[in-house]
Amino acid sequence: MPDWITRQAACARLGVRPQTLYAYVSRGRVSMRADPADPRRSLYRAADLDVLAERRSRSRKPAAVAAGAIAWGEPVLDSAITTVEGGRLYYRGRDATVLAKDQTLEAVARLLRGGDGAALKRAERGEPPQGDTLAARAFLALAQRAGVDPPAIGRHPLALAVEAATLLDVMCDAVAGVSASGAIHERLALAWGCGADRKSADLIRRALVLLADHELNPSTFAARVAASTGASLAASALAGLSALSGPRHGGAGEAMRRLADDARRLGAEQALAERLAQDQRLPGFGHNLYPNGDPRAAALLEVFDPPPALARLRVTVEAATGQAANVDFALVALAEALGLPAQAPFALFAVGRCAGWIAHAIEQGQGGGLIRPRARYAGMRPAASA
Incomplete structure (x- = not known):
């Protein structure tokens, strides 16, 4: 067939x-x-x-x-935050690729939470925790806050908004490894050694905005489940980060990086041929929600040139399979083009998507009840009582 x-x-x-x-x-x-x-x-x-x-x-x-x-199926809950329609991504009715042209992550985070006004004053925060990797520091920072922050349910909206803005800064601090002021994309660019290059910082800004939310993806659903119990915003974000870390979600960038390494070592054509011969999936290409191509990837790839090996890989795979490059490909290409740390694709995903997790957690706490589905039991039938 x-x-x-x-x-x-x-x-x-x-x-x-x-x-x-x-x-x-x-x-x-x-x-x-x-x-x-x-x-x-x-x-x-x-x-x-x-x-x-x-x-x-x-x-x-x-x-x-x-x-x-459960898997790419019918909608399971109402949300006014994000939708994918006609192959485009919209944040509260506004095209995410248009927002990425000039908006900061902080501004888009306010939009996702339902406000679009002036920046809020953040609460005081200390230095980020120590950790061997960007991901380890992010987990530690959210876990520390989750252990002490109060439940989100029943809180005043302004208090939640200040906590949300502060939490996004906490996440950025953890990834950057230092607490600082200024726009999040500029702080990350400085921490990764390209702070003096305004174009590099602007590319980081675009990526963060495009990653800020993506409807009811696995990590967002995890964050909403936690929020439905009344958990703190930090606890909900920690649930989202845990789900994001898997290789089928935010960890897909690592698989894409290995494919890029194979393309440099073997050549794009041979790397693709070996994957297809072994019936292996092609990370970084295709997306179930975007049959005509991931608009987030297109919005990034049109404003910088990927390294030659990755550019060749993109042309080869798209011509052979018809599957367009997705945002995982774009993030790996961006990280290599700017000389960012190996974990930068995941870090960009985590910092950007944290804005969406927080917005969904607030929305769930305001109007949603407890998310508690039933399991359809498929095991051994219980023994009849004597």
Whole structure:
């Protein structure tokens, strides 16, 4: 069975009209690529169509609906913060790629929290904890705050806003390794040895804004679950950071870096051929929500030149697979182009996304109840009582 099929075959498999198929594509439910034999035609991923067909045919009982919502499924809660529509990312109705042109992370963090006014005065904070890595310091800093900060539920909105702004600074301090004042992107640029280069600092700023939120991704969902219990903002952010650290989420940059190393060692074509021959995934390319390409990656890659080896890898993979570079590729390319630390892609992800975690935690605490789904038991049946 082919991996990619024509529009006619896709419509027949789902039993829908082309307009419905296009709607599935725009919502990220079905991946689409150009036909290598005829660029004027499009092909559709057969595996995505099979998932949709199975979902359409199965019972719509609550248990079935809930099970289908776990992985890239139906929305599971209401939020006014972020959405992905038509292949674009929007923060409270504003295009994130447009905001990235001139806004700071601090300003976007206020927007995500529901305000768009003047910067708030932060609370006092001490020096960041000591740690061997950027990630270790981030975990320690949030854990220290989570152990002493009060629950977020029932707090005055202004008090939460000040705590939110302070917490974002705490995260930046931990990653930078020093407590300082000034814009977050400038502090990171200075800590990473490129503070005198305004272009480098501006690229860091763009990346932070583009990473600030991404709808109900795994780390944000983890943060909202913690917030639903009334936990402090720091505890919710710590839950988000824990989820982000996995190789299938924020840790994907490390896999992308290994692919880049292979491309430099073997050449882009050979590195790709070996991955495909072993049926291995290609980190840094493709995204379920963006069948026509990740707009965050495009917004970054249009304002700097990736190193030659990575530029060649991008062209090779996109031509061979039809999968466009995603934000993980862009972050690794940015880190290499600017000479940033190896952990910089994860650090940028963590600092930027912390703004979203906090916004979602506040929103969950204000209007959402306890997030407590039920498990559908699949183990041995309990023994009958005597």
